Amino acid sequence: MKRKVEQHNDKQLLRRLRTGDPNALNDAYRQYRVWLLVVATTYLTDEAEAKTLVEDFFIECWDKNLFKDVRVPLRTFLFKTLTERCKKQGIQINMYP
Amino acid sequence: MTHTQQQNEHLWQLMFEKVAGVISTKDLHYLEAQLREDESMQEAFHAIQISFGHEDLERLKEDEDWIDILSVIKTRPRTTHQHRFGKYTVAAVLAGLLVSSAGLYFLTNRKTTPPLAAVTAGESPQAVVLQLADSKTVLLSDKTTNIRLGDVQLHNAADQLTFSSPDNFSVYGGQHTLIVPVAKSYRVTLSDGTAVWLNADTRLQFPFSFNGSSREITLLSGEAFIEVAPDAGQPFIVHTPNSTVQVLGTAFNINAYNPKQVRLSLVSGSVKMNTHGAAVVVKPGMEAVYTPPEGLYTQSFDEKTVLSWKAGKHFFDKASLSDICLILYRHMGIKAVIDSSLRRHDIHFNGMVDKHKPIQEFMDDVKNMTGVDYYFDAQGILHFR
Structure with a gap:
C-alpha cells in the first residue's frame, strides 16, 4: 500500500531525533528512504542490497544514537553518512570532469 | 567553472534529492542555476534521471517492500549495537568524499531480471554491459x-573499453562477460594489449588479467575481429562453442553467430583451429569453416566482405528474405517480418546495407532488385510484402 507521506521539516525532525523520539525516526525513514535508496543503488548497483543497506542504516543511526551529535542539516548528514557506507561496501565510482 | 569538493558533493546530494522528489524549493533554484553553468554536472544529472524513471520511483515507494522500522527498533533495547547484519561499521561522518567531481557513469542491475536473461530472451537492450564473474553488471554507456x-x-x-589492473589482485578475478546488444558494436583492449572488436549481438568472456600459462578468452556467441598482441611465451587461445583457435600474434575474424557453422578468417599471422577430432592450420587470406558434423575445411575469403561489419556494413551474398530479416535486426535493431501473403520464397539478394545510412535506401535496393515491396507498420516493424 502506498500512502501520502506527510512532509516534515528537517530542523524539527532533527530536534525530535536528538531527543530519541522513535516516531521521528519513522518519519525521517519514510520521508527519505527512497531518496537514499536511489543514492545507494547508484553505488552498489544491486537494488536489493542497496535497500538492505538503507534500512540497516536507519536502524544503526538509531541504535548508536548518531543523531545526537549532528550539527549539519539532516539531509547532509544522511547523504554523507550513507555514501560513506556505500563506499565501504560497494564498487567505487570515480568521476572525472 | 570549478567547485570545491564539498560544493561538488553538495550538488550531487541535491541532484539525487531532485530525482527522488525531496528537494526544497530554495535548493532547487540553487541546483538549477549551478546546472546551467556546468555542462558536466548537467550530464551527470541526466544520467541519474535516465537510470531512475518515474515507474522505478513509484515502485520503490511501495510500503510493503520496506521493513517496518518502528517494530524493529521497539522489539529490542537501545544502544545494544545489534544489527540484522553485522557487517557494517559506523561511518566516520565527515571523513572522505565519494563524489569528487562531476562526470558521467552508469551502473545498473537494479532490475530484478538479470540483463543476460533479457539479452537471450530476444529483447533489444540499448547498451553494452559487462557482466562480472560475481554477477554484478556494469553498464557501459555511450x-x-x-x-x-x-x-x-x-x-x-x-564505444571502447580499456582497463588496468595491478599484477596481483584478489578481487574481480574470474571470467567476465561483455555483452553487446543488437545494433551496436564495441571494442575491448585486453590486459595483454590484444584488441577485440565485437559485432552486434555478441558475448565475449575474458578475465581482467591473464595469469596462467596461456591467454584464453571465449566467444560465447556472435562475431569478433581479434588482433592478438604477440607473446610467444603465453599462447593466445579463443574458445568458441564448438572449437578452439590457438594463435601466436595474428589478426583474424571469427564468426560464431551460428554455433553449427563457425568461420575463422585469417588476415595475418598463423592460427591453428581445433575442433572435435580435427585440426587445421590456416594461412592468411584463407578461412577455416567448421560445420559439424560435416567437418572442417578451408577456403579463400574476401576480406572486404568479411570485415565490413567493422565499418558498420554488411554484405549479402545470395541472401534469402529471412536472412535479411536476421541481419537487419542484428545489425541495426530493426524488427522485420515477412507477410504471409508474400508467395515468393526464391529470393536471392546480393547487396550491402550500411547502418549509418537510412534504411529506406537499402529497402529500395531490395525492392528494385527482387520486386518485393515493403512497409513499416504502426509499431515500426518492417514488413516484406
Whole structure:
C-alpha cells in the first residue's frame, strides 16, 4: 500500500531525533528512504542490497544514537553518512570532469 | 567553472534529492542555476534521471517492500549495537568524499531480471554491459566513464573499453562477460594489449588479467575481429562453442553467430583451429569453416566482405528474405517480418546495407532488385510484402 507521506521539516525532525523520539525516526525513514535508496543503488548497483543497506542504516543511526551529535542539516548528514557506507561496501565510482 | 569538493558533493546530494522528489524549493533554484553553468554536472544529472524513471520511483515507494522500522527498533533495547547484519561499521561522518567531481557513469542491475536473461530472451537492450564473474553488471554507456572495481580501473570511451589492473589482485578475478546488444558494436583492449572488436549481438568472456600459462578468452556467441598482441611465451587461445583457435600474434575474424557453422578468417599471422577430432592450420587470406558434423575445411575469403561489419556494413551474398530479416535486426535493431501473403520464397539478394545510412535506401535496393515491396507498420516493424 502506498500512502501520502506527510512532509516534515528537517530542523524539527532533527530536534525530535536528538531527543530519541522513535516516531521521528519513522518519519525521517519514510520521508527519505527512497531518496537514499536511489543514492545507494547508484553505488552498489544491486537494488536489493542497496535497500538492505538503507534500512540497516536507519536502524544503526538509531541504535548508536548518531543523531545526537549532528550539527549539519539532516539531509547532509544522511547523504554523507550513507555514501560513506556505500563506499565501504560497494564498487567505487570515480568521476572525472 | 570549478567547485570545491564539498560544493561538488553538495550538488550531487541535491541532484539525487531532485530525482527522488525531496528537494526544497530554495535548493532547487540553487541546483538549477549551478546546472546551467556546468555542462558536466548537467550530464551527470541526466544520467541519474535516465537510470531512475518515474515507474522505478513509484515502485520503490511501495510500503510493503520496506521493513517496518518502528517494530524493529521497539522489539529490542537501545544502544545494544545489534544489527540484522553485522557487517557494517559506523561511518566516520565527515571523513572522505565519494563524489569528487562531476562526470558521467552508469551502473545498473537494479532490475530484478538479470540483463543476460533479457539479452537471450530476444529483447533489444540499448547498451553494452559487462557482466562480472560475481554477477554484478556494469553498464557501459555511450559517454566516457571511469569505473573502479576494487583494484581494477575500467575506462569506457567512444564505444571502447580499456582497463588496468595491478599484477596481483584478489578481487574481480574470474571470467567476465561483455555483452553487446543488437545494433551496436564495441571494442575491448585486453590486459595483454590484444584488441577485440565485437559485432552486434555478441558475448565475449575474458578475465581482467591473464595469469596462467596461456591467454584464453571465449566467444560465447556472435562475431569478433581479434588482433592478438604477440607473446610467444603465453599462447593466445579463443574458445568458441564448438572449437578452439590457438594463435601466436595474428589478426583474424571469427564468426560464431551460428554455433553449427563457425568461420575463422585469417588476415595475418598463423592460427591453428581445433575442433572435435580435427585440426587445421590456416594461412592468411584463407578461412577455416567448421560445420559439424560435416567437418572442417578451408577456403579463400574476401576480406572486404568479411570485415565490413567493422565499418558498420554488411554484405549479402545470395541472401534469402529471412536472412535479411536476421541481419537487419542484428545489425541495426530493426524488427522485420515477412507477410504471409508474400508467395515468393526464391529470393536471392546480393547487396550491402550500411547502418549509418537510412534504411529506406537499402529497402529500395531490395525492392528494385527482387520486386518485393515493403512497409513499416504502426509499431515500426518492417514488413516484406
